[in-house]
Amino acid sequence: MDSNEKKPLEKVCMICAKGSLEDVYATLVMANGAVMEGIETKVFFTFFGLDGITKDKMLSLHTATTGNPAMRMPGGLPFPTMLGGLPGVEAGVSKMMRKQMEELDMPPVDEFLELITAGGGEIYACKLAVDMFKLTKEDLTDELSDILTIGEFYEMCDGDRTQIIFT
Amino acid sequence: MAEKTIAGVQVNVSEDGYLEDMSQWNEDIAKEIANEIGIELTDKHFEVLNYLREKTAAEEALSIRSVGKSGIVTVKDLYKLFPKGPLKFSSKIAGIPKPTSCI
Numbered sequence A: 001m002d003s004n005e006k007k008p009l010e011k012v013c014m015i016c017a018k019g020s021l022e023d024v025y026a027t028l029v030m031a032n033g034a035v036m037e038g039i040e041t042k043v044f045f046t047f048f049g050l051d052g053i054t055k056d057k058m059l060s061l062h063t064a065t066t067g068n069p070a071m072r073m074p075g076g077l078p079f080p081t082m083l084g085g086l087p088g089v090e091a092g093v094s095k096m097m098r099k100q101m102e103e104l105d106m107p108p109v110d111e112f113l114e115l116i117t118a119g120g121g122e123i124y125a126c127k128l129a130v131d132m133f134k135l136t137k138e139d140l141t142d143e144l145s146d147i148l149t150i151g152e153f154y155e156m157c158d159g160d161r162t163q164i165i166f167t
Numbered sequence B: 001m002a003e004k005t006i007a008g009v010q011v012n013v014s015e016d017g018y019l020e021d022m023s024q025w026n027e028d029i030a031k032e033i034a035n036e037i038g039i040e041l042t043d044k045h046f047e048v049l050n051y052l053r054e055k056t057a058a059e060e061a062l063s064i065r066s067v068g069k070s071g072i073v074t075v076k077d078l079y080k081l082f083p084k085g086p087l088k089f090s091s092k093i094a095g096i097p098k099p100t101s102c103i
Helices: A021-036 A048-051 A087-105 A108-119 A127-132 A149-158 B026-037 B043-057 B065-069 B074-081 B088-094
Strands: A010-014 A040-047 A122-126 A143-150 A162-166 B002-006 B010-013
Touching: A010 A021, A010 A087, A010 A149, A021 A048, A021 A087, A021 A149, A048 A122, A048 A127, A087 A143, A108 A122, A108 A162, A108 B002, A108 B074, A108 B088, A122 A127, A122 A149, A127 A149, A127 B010, A127 B065, A143 A149, B002 B026, B010 B026, B026 B088, B043 B065, B043 B074, B043 B088
Parallel strands: A010 A040, A010 A162, A040 A122, A122 A143
Antiparallel strands: B002 B010
């Protein structure tokens, strides 16, 4: 058997379980990148990750300003944790992050989801989490394919060139 | 850098088969590269290719998002024109460098 044979990815299934700006964007960038490479792509949003596909939340996602040791002041100085806890700071920092992302041509979440589905990528929501947060299909993005149980999602993840990525 | 003859023209290509010098490009070269990928070029394809070449000549970064906002095609149609490689394949056929954008 030729061990040098290339076996390109055919399918990626991603699970986004966290709702911070960077967690949702990491998922969206990787999902869109996979679609652009011609890889079949399915994304499953669960728990707080659901914020990334909830209409009235997805455009105002936050990045944590406390408990985030990588947080820096503009200019690179350390960001004091005490400061991060003050009212409005997290919202302001998050707004600034979104602005910087826009400058890099990173689209807002709603448009990003459209890019993914335009290329054939599929977006799913976790039934258990949807029930827990008392959401309905109408609360979620129009790009949503379906609300699934985790079992149904796993069934879609078949194939020996499939990877499941948990972000 | 390697040399390759495409549509009767000797061109310099990268390891991945992208033209090194976009001025060596012509429509016959585009058709032959597209043929290798399995795409038959239409006028709509050429509209996209010319747009990509203009933006590259102006040294603007390319993304499927910017092509989608160009007014030439929607992102959905871009995927239909260049299946499984909206930016990767279109850039290759347009004779411009391999895209470095993640979006």
